Amino acid sequence: MNRKDTMWIVIVAFVIIAVVLGMRWFTQADSEKNGNPIIVNTISEDSTTSRAFTWQTDGNKLPAKLQLMEGEEATFEGDQILNYEGTTSSIDLDTGSTVWVHKVEATNLKPGTKYQYRVGDGSDEGWSKVLTFETAPVTNDFTFVYTTDSQGETRSDFELWKNTMDKALKTFSGASFVVHAGDFVEDAGSGDAWNFFMEASTAWISRIPIVPVIGNNDVVDGEFGRFASFFNTPDNGASKLSGTETNYSFEYGSAHIAVLNTEGSIKQQTEWLEEDLANTDKEWKIVAMHRPIYGGNTYKKIQDWAEVIDEYEVDLVLQGHNHEYSRSYPVRDGQITGDGSDSIRNHEGTVYVVANASGPKFNEQKVDQFYHKVHFQNYKQMFAGITIQDHTLTYQAYDLDGNLLDEFHIQH
Numbered sequence: 127m128n129r130k131d132t133m134w135i136v137i138v139a140f141v142i143i144a145v146v147l148g149m150r151w152f153t154q155a156d157s158e159k160n161g162n163p164i165i166v167n168t169i170s171e172d173s174t175t176s177r178a179f180t181w182q183t184d185g186n187k188l189p190a191k192l193q194l195m196e197g198e199e200a201t202f203e204g205d206q207i208l209n210y211e212g213t214t215s216s217i218d219l220d221t222g223s224t225v226w227v228h229k230v231e232a233t234n235l236k237p238g239t240k241y242q243y244r245v246g247d248g249s250d251e252g253w254s255k256v257l258t259f260e261t262a263p264v265t266n267d268f269t270f271v272y273t274t275d276s277q278g279e280t281r282s283d284f285e286l287w288k289n290t291m292d293k294a295l296k297t298f299s300g301a302s303f304v305v306h307a308g309d310f311v312e313d314a315g316s317g318d319a320w321n322f323f324m325e326a327s328t329a330w331i332s333r334i335p336i337v338p339v340i341g342n343n344d345v346v347d348g349e350f351g352r353f354a355s356f357f358n359t360p361d362n363g364a365s366k367l368s369g370t371e372t373n374y375s376f377e378y379g380s381a382h383i384a385v386l387n388t389e390g391s392i393k394q395q396t397e398w399l400e401e402d403l404a405n406t407d408k409e410w411k412i413v414a415m416h417r418p419i420y421g422g423n424t425y426k427k428i429q430d431w432a433e434v435i436d437e438y439e440v441d442l443v444l445q446g447h448n449h450e451y452s453r454s455y456p457v458r459d460g461q462i463t464g465d466g467s468d469s470i471r472n473h474e475g476t477v478y479v480v481a482n483a484s485g486p487k488f489n490e491q492k493v494d495q496f497y498h499k500v501h502f503q504n505y506k507q508m509f510a511g512i513t514i515q516d517h518t519l520t521y522q523a524y525d526l527d528g529n530l531l532d533e534f535h536i537q538h
């Protein structure tokens with residue numbers, strides 16, 4: 127055999143190995159989607175005693191069942207199993223295919239308790255692999271991650287989101303949940319983009335709850351149904367808003383968190399927000415929305431929300447949309463309040479943040495506004511950790527490389 131023949135054998139062998147590995151990879155991705163669907167866990171209205179789950183399948187319509195067992199080593203045998211049944215509905219995709227959306231809520235759970243769970247149709251062979259989650263403890267203190275605009279199209283776009291979340295959950299390893307302030311995907315009608323998003327989130331999304339905020343790119347033909355089909359969020363939003371599960375609130379520790387849909391009816395949500403904030407006695411009030419009120423530009427339609435935020439002395443507003451970093455001075459009635467330091471005291475105003483983007487897309491830095499305390503474009507994926515401890519809220523924003531780029535405290 128001459129050198130040329132040997133070279134050809136090596137090339138052919140290499141191509142065969144690459145094809146086999148590639149096929150195995152695709153089969154794995156496919157089985158995640160169908161045989162072992164990706165299960166998204168979300169927070170229910172009461173985070174200490176309940177938890178919600180969503181997964182999708184294609185093929186035949188199947189029931190939505192959930193089994194839970196307490197502890198580390200669940201056998202799913204005996205009479206310790208907790209059984210729940212939820213709903214199965216269908217959603218038609220732009221591609222002409224139909225997927226089944228399964229949603230179940232587990233209730234009457236014990237606070238601060240580890241559970242093992244599996245979902246499926248209830249038949250012997252019809253269960254997912256066993257996963258875990260933990261209910262919120264009865265404590266005031268906790269940490270959560272806030273990030274926004276993963277907004278990808280391709281698998282490699284969502285690698286950036288994956289890297290951001292890997293870093294975020296390493297930096298804030300005790301995070302109780304993740305707030306995503308919207309624009310999960312570039313085109314919400316694309317099934318591929320959602321699959322890539324879910325694949326890139328498998329390491330945590332079945333265990334650490336996501337708090338989804340709908341963005342303008344997550345809307346398909348004015349409808350919120352595609353977005354809502356991935357998440358089982360509290361059904362306590364503005365009652366007449368189409369796709370109510372895009373506007374909701376929940377309580378965690380000493381905080382009340384309200385999520386708004388900037389793409390839905392603003393008036394209905396203004397009334398809802400007023401009532402929602404009036405009815406909580408939690409120390410900390412946080413609002414999350416996609417398009418910003420104070421973020422370098424202002425979405426004029428949501429000006430009324432600022433009045434409600436002022437009235438109820440909301441501490442912090444988590445925003446998205448602008449794909450640059452900004453943090454406002456505390457603001458009240460359209461004016462900067464306080465002494466300009468990074469320590470905000472005694473409900474002197476509300477701080478509005480945009481933590482750049484967590485995906486591939488960055489915008490050119492906008493013009494500085496009077497309310498900007500911190501404003502930059504570093505063209506790096508970012509995330510923030512928010513820690514509530516006693517009467518102090520600490521906000522820390524990092525870039526993907528682990529550089530701490532902004533920090534402030536709110537003290538009551």
Ligand SMILES: [Fe+2]
Nearest residue numbers: 275277309447
């Ligand atoms: Fe966006």
